[in-house]
Amino acid sequence: MFQKILIANRGEIALRVLRACKELGIQTVVVHSTADADAMHVRLADESVCIGPPPSRDSYLNIHQIVAACEITGADAVHPGYGFLSENAKFADILAAHNITFIGPSGDHIRVMGDKIEAKRTAKRLGIPVVPGSDGAVTEEKEARRIAAEIGYPVIIKASAGGGGRGMKVAHTETDLEIALQTARSEAGAAFGDDAVYIEKYLEKPRHIEVQVFGDGFGGGVHFGERDCSLQRRHQKVWEEANSPALNAEERSRIGGICAKAIADLGYSGAGTIEFLYENGEFYFIEMNTRLQVEHPVTEAITGIDLVHEQIRVASGGGLSVRQEDIKFNGHAIECRINAEDPRTFTPSPGTITHFHTPGGLGIRVDSGVYSGYKIPPYYDSLIGKLIVHGRNRVECMMRLRRALDEFVVDGIKTTLPLFRDLVGNADIANGDYDIHWLEKYLAKGE
Incomplete structure (x- = not known):
């Protein structure tokens, strides 16, 4: 197992990885820009290194500064989170050249799946259905x-x-x-x-279904079920749930098995997500993300398995902690992405959070790195937190989500919380009857 992991990211995902490291007894180093000096993950890490000014290109995308931070602190591995350098093959290669483990797949696999044309060819060769x-x-x-x-x-x-x-x-x-x-x-x-x-x-009314997969680095692979990410605006996911309301157990097992076998045949190592459009009972591959997804907590909620723990375990050479037959799906989970944006125009709303209160109770999880008095910087993605709700079934999950949204308070800036309070009361959403175009049509009508 690693002695010290450097977390090359910021915000809620940096804090998420930091917590996993602490649970595993691994020392943590975080890097940050000058704009993030007061961020929660910086406060909680064992060590922190400032790597540059606010612009991402000068800090979180500065490979040389991050490698230097590894060498200064003695970090033997890097977790890239999502975004920034998480799918940068050059970064993975440079870390390998410096004998630092990249907690993710090989640079070659990142390259293949980062090129959408080559990814489609590879998927077809591996037996994955394509558009x-x-x-x-x-x-x-x-x-x-x-x-x-x-x-x-x-x-x-x-x-x-x-x-x-x-x-x-x-x-x-x-x-x-x-x-x-x-x-x-x-x-x-x-x-x-x-x-x-x-x-x-072009499919007229598809759903966006993605399958969470893991390769063990030794030619084995498993899947952790699917997530439905069909509620989107401008191709950006807003609300995700697991399992999908559109699939039955047979479809879930079929597409999961195809994806797990493909990952094994590819010799893939670590976490990945194979994304599909789904229409009229058919799956069509669109891309593969070679990293942890923003929406990974809904999979954790229904399987009880910590996916970041699995990433670290696999990257250290320990293989997976579970076999396919060990992975069971329990209940239903929904994630709402809480952004610092106007809930109707989606204009970014940076500024100081004057009051921040998160909901609680059975089945409620909030992943966020902000706090009362925290100033949202204008330089980065507007995601400030994720509300994840789990229930024994979708009906119970929706009931808990409605209650949790009513409890959630973020004052001082605009957020997308009002949008989710509207959505949770909508009949189509309650019935799971939506596709990838539904949300934009809903917003255009001004409901």
Whole structure:
């Protein structure tokens, strides 16, 4: 097991990893920008190192400063959390060159899955069902028209190196295709420095289903069930739950088994999430995230297994603590992402939190690194906390969620709490009857 882990992140995920390390008796080092000097994870860590000014490129994305912090403090491993450098293959390679363990997959696996075209090819080879579309990057309009005609309109054009909805355009007709292709390529080049795009069939009313997988680093793999992440705004997840209200036990077992076998065949090490669009009983691969997900707590709630503990165990060479037959699903869990944003316009709302009170009681968990008097900096993601609720079934979970949202108090800034209080009382949400377009339509109606 590791002696000292450096946590290369900030906010609630840094605190989440820090807690896991303390439970395992591992010394912790956190890095921080000057803007985060008063952050909770900095206060609680055994050691902290300031690595630069507020802009991420000068601090949390500064690989040389993070490696230097490892060498100064004697950290023998780095946990990247999510975001920032968590899916940076170069970072993983550099750490390996310095004999520092990256708590995550190999740089090669990060590269393969970070390239959406290569990821799709790899998924297909591993037996994972994929969305019909181009086999690789599409460079000419003539080729795009041929592929679109073969798979049928509407189609979606996506950036190969993309994410978060950038470089992504829908074409409903051949007339739309030329403009969509040019726009997607332009956005992709500006956002990612790579204008390669590919085409897929656009599904009209799919759900977003993702399967939590783990590879043991020795050719074995398991799955921890699925999460439903269909409530999204601009391709950003807002509300996640496990298990999905749309799947039955047979579908859950089938897709989980496919994903676990694929991870084993790939020789993957650590946590990963294989993401699908699901429509009419069929799963279609869209991407794989080679890191811990923001929404991992709902999986922990229904399995009782600490996924960060598993990450650390696998990275240290200890393999997984559970076999597939040991993983049981108990009840239902929902996570709401509480952001420092206007609940209707989603405009960021940095500032000082004057009063912060979290809900409690059976089945309630809040992952957050903020506190009363904490000043939300304007430089980073607006997530300030996650409310995770667990119940014996979905009905009980929704009842507890409604009560917990009423108890949650964040004063001094605007947050998305009012949005969730609206959603929890909506009939479609209560019935689990929604798809990836539902939330944006709901917001557009101003309900």
